[in-house]
Amino acid sequence: VSSFSDPEIIxxxxxxxxxxxxxxxxxxxxDDAEGRFFRSVGDQGPKKGEGGATRQGIYCFTAGGKLLSxxxxxxxxxxxxxxxxxxTEWNRLPESERRPGALAVDNSPASDARYxxxxxxxxxxxxxxxxxxxxDAKGEICTGSCKTVGGDRTSRDHMWLxxxxxxxxxxxDPVRGAIIPLxxxxxxxxxxxxxxxxxxxxxxxxxxxxxxSRHLDLVxxxxxxxxxxxxxxxxxxxxxxxxxxxxxxxxxxxxxGHFQFDRKRQAFERMDIVAYGTHxxxxxxxxxxxxxxxxxxxxxxxxxxxxPADQVPPQGAREITEYFGRSNx
Amino acid sequence: LxxxxxxxxxxxxxxxxxxxxxxxxxxxxxAENELTPExxxxxxxxxxxxxxxxxxxEIPWRSQLWEARSQAAAQGKPILLWExxxxxxxxx
Numbered sequence: 030v031s032s033f034s035d036p037e038i039i040x041x042x043x044x045x046x047x048x049x050x051x052x053x054x055x056x057x058x059x060d061d062a063e064g065r066f067f068r069s070v071g072d073q074g075p076k077k078g079e080g081g082a083t084r085q086g087i088y089c090f091t092a093g094g095k096l097l098s099x100x101x102x103x104x105x106x107x108x109x110x111x112x113x114x115x116x117t118e119w120n121r122l123p124e125s126e127r128r129p130g131a132l133a134v135d136n137s138p139a140s141d142a143r144y145x146x147x148x149x150x151x152x153x154x155x156x157x158x159x160x161x162x163x164x165d166a167k168g169e170i171c172t173g174s175c176k177t178v179g180g181d182r183t184s185r186d187h188m189w190l191x192x193x194x195x196x197x198x199x200x201x202d203p204v205r206g207a208i209i210p211l212x213x214x215x216x217x218x219x220x221x222x223x224x225x226x227x228x229x230x231x232x233x234x235x236x237x238x239x240x241x242s243r244h245l246d247l248v249x250x251x252x253x254x255x256x257x258x259x260x261x262x263x264x265x266x267x268x269x270x271x272x273x274x275x276x277x278x279x280x281x282x283x284x285x286g287h288f289q290f291d292r293k294r295q296a297f298e299r300m301d302i303v304a305y306g307t308h309x310x311x312x313x314x315x316x317x318x319x320x321x322x323x324x325x326x327x328x329x330x331x332x333x334x335x336x337p338a339d340q341v342p343p344q345g346a347r348e349i350t351e352y353f354g355r356s357n358x
Numbered sequence: 359l360x361x362x363x364x365x366x367x368x369x370x371x372x373x374x375x376x377x378x379x380x381x382x383x384x385x386x387x388x389a390e391n392e393l394t395p396e397x398x399x400x401x402x403x404x405x406x407x408x409x410x411x412x413x414x415x416e417i418p419w420r421s422q423l424w425e426a427r428s429q430a431a432a433q434g435k436p437i438l439l440w441e442x443x444x445x446x447x448x449x450x
Contacts, residue, residue, distance in 0.1 A: 033414030033440070042417040046438035049426035050419050052445040063424045070439075088439040092431035112438065119436045129434035134427055160405045170397065172404055183407045186448050231444045283393035303401045305393045326405040337421040341448035 035105040041112050046089070053085045054347055055144045062138035063145075066094060074099040089115025091122070092132050146342035146349065151192035154332040154339055155300060159184045161228050162305075162324035173324065177229045177317035184227045187343045188329060190215065191353065195297060199290055200259075203252045211245040211261065214354050219245070220265050222345030222352060224282055226308050226315065226325055233278075233312040234345055241266040241273070245284060255293055261286030261302060269310070278310025280325065302329035419447060 032038060042048045056067045057078050068084075071077065073096035076084040086101035087108060097118040100111035125131060148154055160183045161173035174181050197212040210216075220243055221235045245263035252258075261284060268279035286302035308325040311318035332339045345352045393401075407415070420426045423439065430437045440446050 033417065039413060039416055042438055045435065047426045047430040047433065047435050048417050048419050048438045048440070049423055050421055050446045051423055051439055051441040053441050053443045056423070056441065063422075066427065067423060067439075067441075083443045085442045088437075088441060090437055090439070092427050092437065097436060115436060115438070127434050129432055131434065132431040134424075134431045136428055138424065158406050162401075162404065170401065170404065182411065183405065285393045285395065285398055287398075301402070303393065303398055303405070305397070305401055326401050328402050328405045338415075338419060338447045340421045341445045344444060344448060 032103050032105045032108045035109055038105065038109050038112060041116065045116055046112075050341070052342075053083050055146075057081065057084055059141040059144035061141040061145070062135070064141060069094050070096050076101070087111060089119075091119070091126065092134060093126065095122075146346050148334070148340060148342075149189055149191040153190040153195050153297065153300070154334050155188040155190070155329045156332045156339075157186040157188050157223055157327065157329050157343075159186075159226065159228055159325065159327045161226075161319065162326050164324070170324065173319070175229075175317065175319050180229045180317060182228070186223065186227060187332065187339070187341060188218070188223050189343055189346065189352075198247065198259075198288065198297070200247075200249055200257065203249050203257050205249055205252055207249045209247045209249070209259075211247055211263070216243060216245050217354050218345075218352065220267065222343065223329070224265055224267060224280055224304060224327065226280070226311075226318070227344065228325075229311070229315040229317055231312075231344065232315045235267050238271075239267055239269055241268050241271070247288070255291065256298075257290045257292060259288040259290070261288065264306075276310070278312070279322075280306055280308045281322075282306030282308075282325075282327075286329070297331065300329065300331045303327070304329075421445075421447065 033042070051067065056064060058064070068078065070088060070090045071084040074086070074088070076082070076086060078084045086099055088099055089097040089112060091097065098111045098115040100108050102108060119127065161175060161181060163171050163173035165171045172181065194212070194215055197214070200207065200209060220240050221237070225232045225234060243265045245261065245265070248260045248262060250258045250260050264281070264283045266281050268276035270276035273279060282304050283306055284302060284304045287299060288297060289299035290296070291298050304327040306325065307322040309318070309322040343352065419440070420429070426437055
């Protein structure tokens with residue numbers, strides 16, 4: 030991420046290339062035109078994916094699939110060099126290969142449904158941000174710092190709600206002051222897949238038995254002809270061991286949220302949630318957690334859904350049936 | 359009624375002793391870090407990306423490789439793919 034803060038890399042990505050991101054977990058598995066195309070490019074570089082290994086890195090290549098340069102070095106100078114080399118190689122190609130429209134690409138190849146994810150039809154996308162926090166000398170909450178490079182930055186993920194999910198949030202006959210338990214499907218997904226410390230990469234998700242207690246309610250605050258306002262409140266206790274003092278990873282977290290439902294448009298206009306608590310421990314791919322129990326905050330808010338970045342699936346959606354609570358795990 | 363109350367009280371005492379013996383922590387009514395309405399806006403501002411913090415987000419990343427391929431062919435540009443185990447735009 031820090032490499033893509035380099036002004037020259039940003040300029041080249043904006044002006045000279047078509048920039049795209051990919052999750053190798055899907056790309057190396059999918060058995061369709063996109064997966065085969067990606068692997069044919071990767072096979073020209075040093076990462077050939079033997080034994081199902083990752084092919085992560087920065088690839089510069091043509092629409093026809095010719096690899097121009099590759100780097101898996103996070104040093105901005107080395108990455109800049111690789112991206113510049115890609116342009117040099119591109120400019121060496123004959124004009125007949127480079128001109129706009131030189132290659133016709135099939136616009137609707139079939140996708141391998143097992144390894145391609147689209148936001149649920151009619152559903153909602155929430156942007157999810159997490160950041161390590163701390164307390165300053167006056168005891169006020171502030172941003173935190175850690176030894177892991179980039180671990181003090183905000184992490185990003187998305188949470189998906191299906192059409193049935195968000196409709197289940199609307200009180201049938203709203204009464205001011207009514208307390209409604211957050212529907213289980215949403216509360217489970219929230220606890221297992223989104224109350225996580227992903228500030229240093231991909232953490233393990235919480236297993237079913239690791240949600241030690243969960244109490245999340247919606248409180249109807251205001252009702253008018255045009256809108257229903259609700260407050261989400263509650264707390265969740267997560268730990269890898271029933272004996273919390275022995276748990277090597279855990280999160281004691283309070284949640285507060287503000288929801289607004291437009292009754293005329295039959296749509297949620299606001300779904301802002303803050304989760305704040307003390308987290309401890311790390312996972313196999315997220316080593317370097319701060320010592321002891323330290324503050325972690327997570328924000329959820331509605332995404333517009335029209336930006337390519339909004340379409341990126343939740344990290345937990347790799348196991349899609351578990352993510353939507355359809356398995357008997 | 360008195361007998362039932364005594365049985366309930368004894369159960370609570372027994373539960374506390376067992377919890378102490380086995381080191382179990384019974385979840386309390388509130389998490390250690392209480393989240394008050396006054397903290398809501400401050401925490402949101404602290405947690406969300408700060409202006410200028412995520413320079414990489416200034417790049418108009420596409421999220422579908424095949425769409426990027428079509429665009430590159432139509433515009434006569436090469437493709438820059440940022441491939442990670444975990445999507446770079448949504449994995450920590």
